Amino acid sequence: MKILVLTWEFPPRIVGGIARHVGELYPELVKLGHEVHLITVEFGQAPMYEVVDGVQVHRVPVAASNDFFHWIVNLNESIGYHGAKLILEEGPFDIIHAHDWLVGDAAIALKHNFKVPMIATFHATEFGRYNGIYNDNHRYINGKENLLAYNAWRVIVCTDYMRREVERALATPWDKIDVIYNGIRPEKKKHQIDFDYWNFRRLFAKDGEKIVYYVGRMTYEKGISVLLNAAPKVLWEMGGDTKFVFVGGGNTDHLKRQAWDLGIWDKCYFTGFMSDEPLDKFQTVADCAVFPSLYEPFGIVALESFAARVPVVVSDTGGFPEVVQHTKTGVVTWTNNADSLAWGILEVLKNPGYRQWLIDNAYEDLERRFSWPKLAKQTEAVYQRVVQERSQIMWL
Structure with a gap:
């Protein structure tokens, strides 16, 4: 399979747990024989393109912004543009995999424009962080999360607890959600x-x-x-x-x-x-x-x-x-x-x-x-299910 991954953090840019997750999962998928292109944000002296443990990493610049939410808009514009370029030049791709709402707009646009099924992993939700939605910032992020979950072919979460949370907070059907733990390389x-x-x-x-x-x-x-x-x-x-x-x-x-x-x-x-x-x-x-x-x-x-x-x-x-x-x-x-x-x-x-x-x-x-080789095979099974289901439909 040819997989396009969108993430707002990837080593050496580490903000939270997503960087470690994507940095350790996708090399294992490469070992299973898949081609992985990953688009993320430029960072320091890191190359704009490099191959890391078999993963083809593309870093994109993000235009200057007034605040965090404006930066996210510019981030998605850059990722969406580069993703479209990759699909046209390197495609077709079998799967788009988006990690959290921050790259959701680009993932949704690429899905619809190129008719490639999209999978979303939710590493947390705004509802969960604050035990509710209380202000305009919460509502904005929650809305983006809902939109990403709705557009995803399958949703992946890291625990059964998160499966219940995503079902409740993002109105996502239970049978649309797969649980795959995070892992670590000891x-x-x-x-x-x-x-x-x-x-x-x-x-x-x-x-x-x-x-x-x-x-x-x-x-x-x-x-x-x-x-x-x-x-x-x-x-x-x-x-x-x-x-x-x-x-x-x-x-x-x-x-x-x-x-x-x-x-x-x-x-x-x-x-x-x-x-x-x-x-x-x-x-x-x-x-x-x-x-x-x-x-x-x-x-x-x-x-x-x-x-x-x-x-x-x-x-x-x-x-x-x-x-x-x-x-x-x-x-x-x-x-x-x-x-x-x-x-x-x-x-x-x-x-x-x-x-x-x-x-x-x-x-x-x-x-x-929590072994990444085992978790990669579980992720591969989700991808294979989506590719099989996609092959059975006419996408107009």
């Missing part, structure tokens, strides 16, 4: 051993302190304030011998103020953005990863911690309970409940044998449920 998460362990660890904590960390975006929906509220109880139970490290870019002023008001400022460290190499080392010295999200369609950060061999504590929101099996591959706590979160962290910190058992089970689960 070998890419290097378990660092060749470095000065103790001197590196001392950059973050004293020798006697356990390291509990969060890594990700510093946004409300990630529940970081819940972790801060849980910290005093953990510190009390651990005799003060714990350091809470927050890794990620974004505005953290309000979180730092919260830590100060709770009287735990000296036990918190906000690192800012951390690139992959130091993050790999950091995870080697850490004792517990915590992801207390208020909304989480999947939670690929949990898989990254599995691969890094760090025990995880998560909230029971969204797709987390599907990804993390409670008391087997991690500890699942009540969402937005600091006492429950503190209990989960203490279960890991106080029981080293249990901690290692969770780590071993989680690493094994990566191959069992």
